[in-house]
Amino acid sequence: MKKLCDEIINSLSMNLREKIKNISNDNVSIEEIRLRSNKPLIVNANNKDYFYNLNSNKLDLNMDNPYIVSKEDVEQTFQIICKYSIHSFMDDIKKGFITLRGGHRVGLVGKAIVEDGQVKNIKHISSLNIRVSREVIGCSDKILSHIIRGENQVNNTLIISPPQCGKTTLVRDIVRNLSNGNENYGFKGIKVALIDERNEISGSYLGQPQMDIGIRTDIIETCPKDLGITMLLRSMSPNLIVTDEIGNMDEIKALYTALNGGVSLITTVHGDSIEDIKSRKELSCLLDKELFTKVIILSAKRGPGTIEKIYDLEEKRWYFAN
Template sequence: MILQLPPDIFTAIEEIRVRHGRPLILGLNHKDAFLHRQGGLADRPSQAYVVSDDDLRRTTQLISNSSIYALEEELKNGYITLAGGHRVGITGKVVTEKGGVKTMKYISGINIRVSRQVLGAADGVIKHLLSPKGMVYHTMLISPPRCGKTTLLRDIVRQLSNGIPSLGFGGINVGVVDERSEIAGCYQGVPQLDVGIRTDVLDACPKAAGMMMLLRSMSPGLIATDEIGRSEDVAAVEEVLNAGIKVLTTAHGSSIEELKRRPALSRLLSLGLIERYVILGRSRGVGTVEQVIDGISRRTLEGLRGVKRC
């Protein structure tokens, strides 16, 4: 039924929410929509296709290659990542052991987050992430959920890795710690998305450990990772900064002030080492660059509000 939707709707799908006994809901890039039980979109929940037990069972088999037990490590985090970087969130009965999450069973809800690579997503901001001498600025992308920060991060990595002839930038070695397999979309360790010719990826690796591994072994000019927030992540970022390696990372939030209220990130921000903050939103659709802020002066760079969509 989803494949039969008109192309303009199909390409706008960001999420597919499959909940037992409830309407199937599509998260589009501008609104949520119900899938009509006869095909197409429905105006009301009463017209929508209702998810059956068989739908959930078959979907679970497909995303796990009929071996949900082989994915126990991923289920501890509440999601499975598919080849291509698509992330599947899962809810149901949680099984605990020794105070921690062991696995999940009796799955009752699935949220498929569709990953799409947008080559050129960073075109509008990349020049502001390079100094006049061609050095990369330490950069943090700040964004609420579903505003395109991973898409933008991926394209920044690609461009810095390949080089940017128009800016006289020759390219650098980039190390990516892809804890949730969303940045590079690795399958059996090999990136399925274009992250550049000089990029090395640690797939499904915890961020803090991965940053140290890359620092010690791969001689990166820049280390990139997604969604820092824990104290150990911030400590690893500090190590990378102190080693003279450039950092590119993201954080959940809508402003610098909001991040300051989170103890771990507050410490990182207080060091004054982040040189560029890119604030994303949805004022002109997913991936709108709302502001680029100089991390030292906290001045908003001119002409950038709402200029680029990822």
């Protein structure tokens, strides 16, 4: 298992650094580190919640003498993440997350300061969630045959996935493959426009993507998806628009606008099945075969990124489950 990078470890309070450094050597794949003031330290790994056991100095599924995260741990970690200049990170703070070098995202919550219906600041930070970002180069290779359609053409594809099932990792690798091209499919590569609203796909830090998203990819970060789609259509002449986590009608309308402009689409939505999406009124139109032709269902049954099955909305048939 790849150890946690120094960027994550060095972003933690002094009390937490050695503890996290030690457990990063254990045989687990750490996905999240949860710091909640005056609550046990929780590490999500292998899709399970572990506690740091002070007796053994190891991770334990049982809450036996766990390390309790102090208010000082949270405050010090927050200051380090902001490089001791909270004002410099205010634009990120009011969005609820900060991106570390390497593409790792730190979510934060506390007292929201709201003015005119907009969050202007978050004070008295009470919880931090460090999400470990990892690239899995080639993880999308096995589904490219369902995404690529003919010479440099792409099927409009919807990926349905519950949280923590590897959808962001999969989308990132799809973008890389379609942007660079793939010799195995005779695919030369196309112009990809990526709307990375939560800065998870590219993991950009100071404007530079930390992940391999291909040579023909243009990114707009931390921008609402409906606005980002309109901007990129006007300015970057993309062949393909990629977004993550479509969730409302404004975003869906923007997808139709892109479609009417002759642009291909790949996006994701939270859910666990086609039936789940059909049951949600605002999202059910995502299954319009005029909008998407392929639907990929993800799960974590055999680890994050498990391809459950693929549905063709035109042919009305399931292809496979692995």
